[in-house]
Every structure is written in structure tokens, then in C-alpha cells.
Amino acid sequence: MLRLALRPCIISSVVQDSIRILQAQGYKVTKPRRQVLEALEGAQKPVSPYDVQSTLRKQGKYLNHVTIYRILDLFCRLNLAHKVLSSGGFVKCGLGNEAGCHRFMVCRCCGVLREFVDEELCKKESKSAVNLGFHTEYHLSESSGLCSECYRKRFGE
Ligand SMILES: [Zn+2]
Numbered sequence: 001m002l003r004l005a006l007r008p009c010i011i012s013s014v015v016q017d018s019i020r021i022l023q024a025q026g027y028k029v030t031k032p033r034r035q036v037l038e039a040l041e042g043a044q045k046p047v048s049p050y051d052v053q054s055t056l057r058k059q060g061k062y063l064n065h066v067t068i069y070r071i072l073d074l075f076c077r078l079n080l081a082h083k084v085l086s087s088g089g090f091v092k093c094g095l096g097n098e099a100g101c102h103r104f105m106v107c108r109c110c111g112v113l114r115e116f117v118d119e120e121l122c123k124k125e126s127k128s129a130v131n132l133g134f135h136t137e138y139h140l141s142e143s144s145g146l147c148s149e150c151y152r153k154r155f156g157e
């Protein structure tokens, strides 16, 4: 009992929000799911299932990478996390369950990610797809370039 009381029990509000979203969609908040959520929350850059595994291992927890991959896949389907196309790594969603297709702008210099939703852009893309005889279900896209900070450093103002 004492040992239990000593365990840290502070869960960030973002993890808490994600837990609520999982439950609202009818998914159980299992211990592995919670651990992967917390590892994603603490990550400073896009992570692979192996990165998540080694983060957990440092905390004395073990999950095999297939389990981690399946959990990340589920989180992506629920918009709790996303796969960054250019790096293949996973990041937690920064938009808090906002409807629509979540897209990224990725700085190729410092790696900073900016997530956004642009409904007009989605409409345009879906429309041009229809013109080509294709029915879009969702969009995956990413812009690569320089963030304003890196642009300024490189080219001045
Ligand atoms: Zn998102």
C-alpha cells in the first residue's frame, strides 16, 4: 500500500483528454494504451514504436513493438496521434480532436512541426479528385520547408 502511494500519479491534462476521447469512442483505457499515450506526450520529436519502447524501458516498463505499433495505429485512426509522412515518426495530436484532416508543416532545418486544419483546402482537393473520377475519404499531406525562425536566420529580413 505504501509503495502504491509513492508512485507518481500526476497525469497531464492532455493525456487525460486523450483518455476521455478513447472512452467516448468505446475503447478501453488499458495499461499499455495509457503508457503509450504518456510516452507520446513526453516526446520532443516524432517517435518510432522502438523509441516508445525504449522510453518505457527506461521507466522499467515493457511492451513489445508490435503492441506499440497497433496502439499507435489506433491512436492515428482516432486523431489522437499522427504519422509524420516525411520522417515516418508518430506525434501526439496538437489540435485536441478538432474535426477535419490534420496536416503538418515541417521545418527541414530545426524539425519543428506546425499542425493545422484547412477545410477549404480539403474541399478543393476533394473537388479536383472528383473531377478525376476519384472519391476521397481523407487527405494526407505535409509541407516541407523552413519555419519563420529558420527562414529569418538563413535569409535575414
Ligand atoms: Zn491532430
Ligand SMILES: [Zn+2]
Pocket (backbone or CB within 6 Å): 107, 108, 109, 110, 111, 112, 146, 147, 148, 149, 150, 151
Ligand atoms: Zn525551423
